[in-house]
């Protein structure tokens with residue numbers, strides 16, 4: 001029996017670990033992964049120091065977990081969900097020199113009155129993309145929303161729309177947050193039918209990616225396909241694939257990371273789900289202890305547990 005606290009810690013550490021190891025293969029082709037990591041990337045200290053990766057210390061997480069912590073810090077400070085303060089934290093983070101920030105997120109957060117009217121700005125940028133923009137910047141940070149005791153669907157949707165208005169992004173956030181919530185609060189794994197129902201409520205294009213994750217080998221997800229890398233439904237499929245097929249936390253982590261593509265984001269979301277499923281205790285110590293900002297994460301975990309009264 002995995003305790004609720006253990007699952008909550010598993011979600012937050014899982015996200016950070018997937019992000020921190022995933023940056024080691026982010027944007028690499030299959031051939032580049034093979035050349036750089038002949039037996040697969042397994043640990044932070046093997047991460048190559050090329051121009052992209054040298055910007056982070058080995059074992060450090062990237063924008064995905066930084067933005068998840070913007071949400072977590074707002075929850076801890078406000079002791080409730082306050083969309084305005086989450087948006088302010090996003091804006092303050094973007095005003096620094098945020099490494100790894102996605103193009104769409106950058107566009108939205110840099111508009112002058114973002115902090116005052118986040119949803120209007122987010123909707124406008126989506127409309128200007130002719131309803132095409134559906135990047136994974138919402139789903140990459142949604143894990144912590146699944147830890148809320150109630151109103152998970154509404155909060156996941158609202159927090160997603162602060163930067164990502166497309167219904168495919170919103171559906172991705174609802175599915176990931178609801179799976180995490182169900183594992184943490186009820187120790188129940190939502191069924192395929194339930195997940196399809198959540199997806200269909202937002203956009204019919206989601207189901208194809210749920211089916212792929214459910215029925216196929218990870219290679220069929222084509223996570224390293226250059227034209228669709230960074231698409232919210234690609235990241236959702238990586239997370240669902242891990243949810244259904246990973247035998248252990250480490251198995252899911254290594255398979256998603258070594259599939260490359262937008263690997264830090266894919267693994268951040270997949271491993272948050274795996275952390276909820278298997279618990280903190282099942283994560284090998286080498287990944288937990290090797291996190292560059294482990295102490296910072298522990299403080300957030302404590303703050304969230306207090307806020308949640310657990």
Ligand SMILES: [Mg+2]
Pocket residue numbers: 062063064100264265
């Ligand atoms: Mg990243």
